[in-house]
Amino acid sequence: AQSVTQLGSHVSVSEGALVLLRCNYSSSVPPYLFWYVQYPNQGLQLLLKYTSAATLVKGINGFEAEFKKSETSFHLTKPSAHMSDAAEYFCAVSKPADSGGGADGLTFGKGTHLIIQP
Amino acid sequence: NAGVTQTPKFQVLKTGQSMTLQCAQDMNHEYMSWYRQDPGMGLRLIHYSVGAGITDQGEVPNGYNVSRSTTEDFPLRLLSAAPSQTSVYFCASSYGGGWDEKLFFGSGTQLSVL
Numbered sequence: 001a002q003s004v005t006q007l008g009s010h011v012s013v014s015e016g017a018l019v020l021l022r023c024n025y026s027s028s029v030p031p032y033l034f035w036y037v038q039y040p041n042q043g044l045q046l047l048l049k050y051t052s053a054a055t056l057v058k059g060i061n062g063f064e065a066e067f068k069k070s071e072t073s074f075h076l077t078k079p080s081a082h083m084s085d086a087a088e089y090f091c092a093v094s095k096p097a098d099s100g101g102g103a104d105g106l107t108f109g110k111g112t113h114l115i116i117q118p
Numbered sequence: 119n120a121g122v123t124q125t126p127k128f129q130v131l132k133t134g135q136s137m138t139l140q141c142a143q144d145m146n147h148e149y150m151s152w153y154r155q156d157p158g159m160g161l162r163l164i165h166y167s168v169g170a171g172i173t174d175q176g177e178v179p180n181g182y183n184v185s186r187s188t189t190e191d192f193p194l195r196l197l198s199a200a201p202s203q204t205s206v207y208f209c210a211s212s213y214g215g216g217w218d219e220k221l222f223f224g225s226g227t228q229l230s231v232l
Contacts, residue, residue, distance in 0.1 A: 032218045043208055043223030051218045108160040
């Protein structure tokens with residue numbers, strides 16, 4: 001079974017500071033990994049995804065994430081936070097369909113609420 | 119460009135009542151799914167469909183029913199609402215259903231069961 005752990009239910013950073021949101025995964029096979037963002041009163045939007053190509057993945061709005069197999073991590077970063085980045089961020093994991101044993105679907109972490117201090 | 123449309127946006131039910139949450143997409147996506155979002159729990163998969171006439175259970179299917187008679191629509195039925203079903207419900211779709219594909223989400227239905 002696959003799982004995702006997001007460290008910190010709330011993260012607060014100052015405007016202009018580095019954003020780091022942590023995600024660790026557990027999977028029996030090399031997984032697909034995703035970061036989704038949810039703005040208030042909206043559905044989720046895909047920020048970026050890793051599907052076994054380059055380990056450093058660039059997404060929308062200046063975010064990027066690095067897949068580190070040895071650390072089973074997929075942390076999300078942005079060099080300089082903007083007020084508009086305040087939202088809920090979800091890390092998610094899925095198993096490639098060709099990895100055998102059937103698909104477990106997309107498993108989401110519990111989310112990290114990013115707060116931007118002016 | 120409507121994308122994934124959910125109705126209603128808000129609903130209040132009494133325990134034991136039934137209702138249907140509607141979900142429609144206009145992108146000709148094969149895969150559709152329903153998630154519930156609870157505080158501190160993230161999103162959990164209720165049911166999903168990989169095409170018209172095909173549905174399957176997710177992580178938390180009890181108390182919910184689905185059908186997929188057309189590619190566009192994927193309604194979620196609550197047969198006898200319970201307070202434990204108070205949640206925000208999201209419908210999502212993707213083109214081919216591969217687990218590497220981007221999900222498109224609706225804006226959600228906030229359901230309260232009294």
